[in-house]
Amino acid sequence: MYNFTALKDEVIAELERALMVDIGGGRGRALIAIAEETENAWGTEAKVGLQDKPPVLDSMPQESIPSVEKMTKNAVAAMIPTSRLLIGDLVIPAMTKVGEDMSPY
Numbered sequence: 530m531y532n533f534t535a536l537k538d539e540v541i542a543e544l545e546r547a548l549m550v551d552i553g554g555g556r557g558r559a560l561i562a563i564a565e566e567t568e569n570a571w572g573t574e575a576k577v578g579l580q581d582k583p584p585v586l587d588s589m590p591q592e593s594i595p596s597v598e599k600m601t602k603n604a605v606a607a608m609i610p611t612s613r614l615l616i617g618d619l620v621i622p623a624m625t626k627v628g629e630d631m632s633p634y
């Protein structure tokens with residue numbers, strides 16, 4: 530996983546910038562893990578966005594992601610030259626054998 534803890538000084542120096550937007554972030558699973566890893570963005574009010582399709586976002590009560598802004602619009606336009614694009618992908622083997630982990634399927 531990306532080393533979010535290493536961003537502490539950068540984030541604190543520029544709190545007006547969004548810390549991150551998770552595009553296709555579903556129910557905010559990654560954002561919750563990052564919040565835990567960074568102790569809620571080091572106790573700051575750093576902006577965090579969750580972008581997904583409206584039915585997905587509407588299915589989540591705001592209380593379940595209190596400091597996260599739900600977004601349905603394209604976040605790319607808000608990026609600047611020093612923004613980072615992290616791609617979280619999954620390579621699923623074409624085949625599995627009986628008894629192996631089936632969870633990716």
Ligand SMILES: C[S@@+](CC[C@H](N)C(=O)[O-])C[C@H]1O[C@@H](n2cnc3c(N)ncnc32)[C@H](O)[C@@H]1O
Binds near residue numbers: 557559580581582585
């Ligand atoms: C496999 S889920 C992954 C969810 C999340 N990243 C996670 O790891 O738990 C893919 C997500 O992408 C969202 N998605 C698909 N097409 C999208 C689009 N055009 N714009 C925004 N979100 C999209 C889906 O609604 C779904 O929540």
